[in-house]
Amino acid sequence: MMVSIFGVSSNIKIGHLAMIRLASTLNETICDTVYASEDLQLVERVRQGETYAFEQLVDKYHKSVYNLALRLTQDSEEAYDIAQETFLKVYKNIGQFRGDSELKTWIYRITVNHASNQLRWWKRRFKSRSISLDADLDFSINLSSSAHSPEEKTLASEQRRLILQSLNKIKFDFRVAVVLRDIEGFSYEEIAQTLDVSVGTVKSRIARGREELRERLKGTLCNKV
Amino acid sequence: MNCTQVRKNASLYVDHQLPAPLLQQMTDHALTCAECSKYIEQIRHNIRLLANIEAVAPPAKLKSDIIAKASSKKRELSSLIYNFALYTKPKLTGYSVGAVVTCLLFFTVLYQLKPTFRLSKDFEDKLIAAITVPEEPLRDTLPRVELANPIVELTFGNNNREDIFVITEVSMQGEAKLIELVDSPNNAQFENVAAALKRASFKPATKAGKPINSRILLLIQTIDVRG
Numbered sequence: 001m002m003v004s005i006f007g008v009s010s011n012i013k014i015g016h017l018a019m020i021r022l023a024s025t026l027n028e029t030i031c032d033t034v035y036a037s038e039d040l041q042l043v044e045r046v047r048q049g050e051t052y053a054f055e056q057l058v059d060k061y062h063k064s065v066y067n068l069a070l071r072l073t074q075d076s077e078e079a080y081d082i083a084q085e086t087f088l089k090v091y092k093n094i095g096q097f098r099g100d101s102e103l104k105t106w107i108y109r110i111t112v113n114h115a116s117n118q119l120r121w122w123k124r125r126f127k128s129r130s131i132s133l134d135a136d137l138d139f140s141i142n143l144s145s146s147a148h149s150p151e152e153k154t155l156a157s158e159q160r161r162l163i164l165q166s167l168n169k170i171k172f173d174f175r176v177a178v179v180l181r182d183i184e185g186f187s188y189e190e191i192a193q194t195l196d197v198s199v200g201t202v203k204s205r206i207a208r209g210r211e212e213l214r215e216r217l218k219g220t221l222c223n224k225v
Numbered sequence: 226m227n228c229t230q231v232r233k234n235a236s237l238y239v240d241h242q243l244p245a246p247l248l249q250q251m252t253d254h255a256l257t258c259a260e261c262s263k264y265i266e267q268i269r270h271n272i273r274l275l276a277n278i279e280a281v282a283p284p285a286k287l288k289s290d291i292i293a294k295a296s297s298k299k300r301e302l303s304s305l306i307y308n309f310a311l312y313t314k315p316k317l318t319g320y321s322v323g324a325v326v327t328c329l330l331f332f333t334v335l336y337q338l339k340p341t342f343r344l345s346k347d348f349e350d351k352l353i354a355a356i357t358v359p360e361e362p363l364r365d366t367l368p369r370v371e372l373a374n375p376i377v378e379l380t381f382g383n384n385n386r387e388d389i390f391v392i393t394e395v396s397m398q399g400e401a402k403l404i405e406l407v408d409s410p411n412n413a414q415f416e417n418v419a420a421a422l423k424r425a426s427f428k429p430a431t432k433a434g435k436p437i438n439s440r441i442l443l444l445i446q447t448i449d450v451r452g
Contacts, residue, residue, distance in 0.1 A: 051296070058291050066283035080284060087291045088298060163274045181240075182275040188242065207236035214267050 039103035046094050058087055061104065064184075065111050071179045072115040074168045082114045089114075101193045108184075108194045112176055119172060166216040174209030181206050226250045231261045239269050363434035368395040368441055371426040389445040391418055397436040399427045404440065418445060 042060075045053030065086050069079035089110050097106055167175060180186040180194060191202045231254050237243050238251050255262045344352070390407035403419040430439035 049299075051292075054295060055288075055292055058288055062288050062291065063280060063283055066287060067280045070281060071278075076284075080287060083283065083287060084291055084294060088294055091295045091298060159274055160278065163271065164278075167275070178275070182272045183278055185276070188240075203237060203242065206240075207233075210236050210268050210271065211232075213271055214264075217267075217271060 040099055043094060043097055043099070043103060046091070054091060057090070057103075061107055062087065064104075065107060068108060068111050068179065068184065069115055071167075071183055072112065072172075072176060073118060074164065078115075078118055082111060082118060085114050086111045102190070105190055105193045108180070109196065112194065116172060116176075162217060162220050163213070166213050169216060170209055170212045174205050174212060177202055177205035178209035178213065182210075226254045228254075228258060228261050231255065231258070232264055235261075235265050235268050239265060239272065364431075365433065366428075366431045368399075368430040368439050369428045371399070371428060388447065389414055389418065391422075391443050391445060392440060393422060393443050394438065394440050395427045395429055396438055397429050399429050401425060401427050407442070 042053055042057050046057060062083060066079055066083040069082035069086070070076060073079055073082065086107065090107055097103070101109075167178065170178070176195065177191060180191045181188075186194065188199050188202050188206075191206075192199045195202065197205075231238075231251055234243060234247065234251060238248065241248075243251065255265060392404045392407060394402045394404050396402070401422045403415070403422050406415050406418070429436040431437065
């Protein structure tokens with residue numbers, strides 16, 4: 001069920017949303033602080049050459065790094081390579097991690113840079129990349145809450161295919177911003193840190209990426225709102 | 226607020242990133258404008274679709290591959306040779322290329338200047354003539370008596386004053402041998418002359434610089450040294 005703020009008492013709704021946001025932000029801040037502290041300890045142990053600590057680090061982040069790479073490149077083999085390269089770089093340069101940003105942000109930055117380089121490499125060689133989203137990618141939509149009937153499942157599957165196809169066609173910078181915001185759930189500040197750009201640039205990229213996505217999905221099953 | 230402004234701020238609006246007054250204006254506009262309301266809802270719908278994309282489980286071997294590669298990297302890093310190569314490789318490459326290019330340029334310039342450095346033919350001939358010591362031509366020579374051992378015989382009480390001609394053979398080693406007395410008043414002198422020649426030493430005759438055996442005719446004179 002969608003929650004719309006365009007109801008009768010919009011002022012009350014806005015106040016309610018603001019409270020939810022505040023509580024959510026406080027909760028996130030506490031969690032982030034705990035995770036950041038854990039990560040710093042983990043980093044310190046890796047620096048000291050503890051192999052098990054690096055295994056823990058890989059265990060903690062390899063899934064999210066692989067998924068980010070997969071969403072940026074839309075190619076499972078490339079995502080696999082990017083994930084490997086990312087962790088090797090993390091291992092090699094862990095001494096340079098100063099803790100100014102979160103470990104997750106730092107690792108994501110390396111992943112995005114690798115993905116960007118990989119795509120540039122492909123472009124330089126003029127290789128066409130034809131990807132069957134149904135065959136190669138194992139993205140799935142969470143249907144448990146919204147789709148029950150076969151019709152709903154079919155619609156959701158088609159929407160997934162279309163949105164991934166459209167996402168793959170938008171400019172890389174916009175795609176990264178949209179993926180980090182709408183799929184990974186990063187805040188604007190975290191995206192700015194990850195991409196090493198200003199928050200203003202992040203806002204602009206997200207807005208343009210969403211607009212481009214909306215334009216591409218206009219008239220399709222995804223836009224039957 | 227008009228429709229253009231609403232659409233421009235729609236992304237920030239759905240993310241609750243707008244300040245309260247602007248947020249209120251957007252809401253008020255959307256309540257009255259069906260198109261903008263639909264526009265914002267489309268953005269929201271797409272965000273929901275993206276958010277519902279579930280994470281994919283990475284291949285099972287990814288984690289083990291990463292750890293294996295990191296371990297091999299660790300071994301490489303601990304290797305002194307690897308570190309040295311890593312340190313010198315980019316520098317060596319740059320310097321090597323520079324050195325090779327410099328050498329090539331140097332030899333190219335040198336090759337281009339080569340005719341300038343070459344001596345003229347006349348000057349070269351003169352130079353060779355000036356520095357070359359002329360060789361003496363090899364001449365034929367006659368045998369000569371060594372001054373160290375002259376043929377001198379002092380005799381007493383002999384009144385024979387005739388000169389004696391003798392034919393002598395001088396070997397390559399400089400030894401003389403009496404062969405025959407020529408025009409001698411008596412043969413008694415033969416023994417004396419032969420003994421004198423044996424004591425003397427000669428420089429052998431040469432032909433084209435090489436010593437050869439030779440025969441010479443000697444005139445032996447008797448000189449009275451008495452007062």
